[in-house]
Amino acid sequence: MRFDAVRRWMGRARSATADLLFPPACIACSTQCVAHFSDLMLCDACRGRLPLIDWPVCTRCAAPVPEAAGVRLACNHCRGDRLRFERTIALGSYEGLLRDLIVRMKTDRSEVVAHTLLELAWRELADALRALPADVVTAVPSSPWRRWRRGTNPPATLAQRLAEKLGIPAATAMLQLRRNVPPQVGLSRSARFRNLSGEMAVRPTYHLQDARVLLVDDILTTGATCTEAARVLKLAGAAEVTVFVLGRTPAEQ
Ligand SMILES: [Zn+2]
Numbered sequence: 001m002r003f004d005a006v007r008r009w010m011g012r013a014r015s016a017t018a019d020l021l022f023p024p025a026c027i028a029c030s031t032q033c034v035a036h037f038s039d040l041m042l043c044d045a046c047r048g049r050l051p052l053i054d055w056p057v058c059t060r061c062a063a064p065v066p067e068a069a070g071v072r073l074a075c076n077h078c079r080g081d082r083l084r085f086e087r088t089i090a091l092g093s094y095e096g097l098l099r100d101l102i103v104r105m106k107t108d109r110s111e112v113v114a115h116t117l118l119e120l121a122w123r124e125l126a127d128a129l130r131a132l133p134a135d136v137v138t139a140v141p142s143s144p145w146r147r148w149r150r151g152t153n154p155p156a157t158l159a160q161r162l163a164e165k166l167g168i169p170a171a172t173a174m175l176q177l178r179r180n181v182p183p184q185v186g187l188s189r190s191a192r193f194r195n196l197s198g199e200m201a202v203r204p205t206y207h208l209q210d211a212r213v214l215l216v217d218d219i220l221t222t223g224a225t226c227t228e229a230a231r232v233l234k235l236a237g238a239a240e241v242t243v244f245v246l247g248r249t250p251a252e253q
């Protein structure tokens with residue numbers, strides 16, 4: 001038996017033992033021993049409670065847009081806006097159980113929540129994700145201090161997984177913060193844009209000649225963070241930027 005075959009066998013034996021000691025449980029309600037759990041550690045009942053997007057949304061910012069008699073009206077959110085990315089694809093609305101799970105994901109060192117939500121996104125949105133114009137996947141940066149304190153960096157984890165699914169390269173360290181940016185929570189919309197302006201950079205080792213970049217974050221609220229990332233990606237040569245997020249805030253916050 002070749003070494004990697006032995007390693008695979010040991011991995012399977014180890015995970016079978018772990019399943020016996022710690023039966024797979026739904027990440028939301030802890031229901032155990034659901035035979036069909038694989039990468040998607042969610043029971044059907046909890047999956048049914050998630051506010052997954054199945055209503056008309058703005059292709060640019062994924063905000064809900066009204067639709068009257070088949071005519072899609074303009075998006076109030078990005079009319080006359082400063083958003084610098086071309087489109088957004090979101091798994092669900094940032095509320096209810098999806099919000100609870102995304103909040104938990106931010107400090108989940110095991111990364112089970114991140115892997116489950118990405119797997120769910122893939123099952124729900126694979127066709128749309130495969131159709132995106134994307135040459136490389138990257139993630140919004142977080143400060144080294146925050147990564148260390150939380151012990152996890154969900155946007156990078158999601159980006160890495162998504163790149164594997166799409167079969168394109170991941171470059172999760174492409175963007176960096178120039179300083180520790182104060183948290184965006186509690187700031188007004190225009191203050192959020194000001195707070196981030198000039199604070200991100202593309203590492204000089206990356207050359208993005210006309211690359212189409214898929215930018216991953218956990219949630220999109222005003223779009224200020226993704227706009228600053230898109231701005232510097234385009235300065236570095238990116239042709240266009242598509243945003244992927246798990247949660248889109250349902251209304252302006
Ligand atoms: Zn459940």
Ligand SMILES: [Zn+2]
Nearest residue numbers: 058061075078
């Ligand atoms: Zn919009």
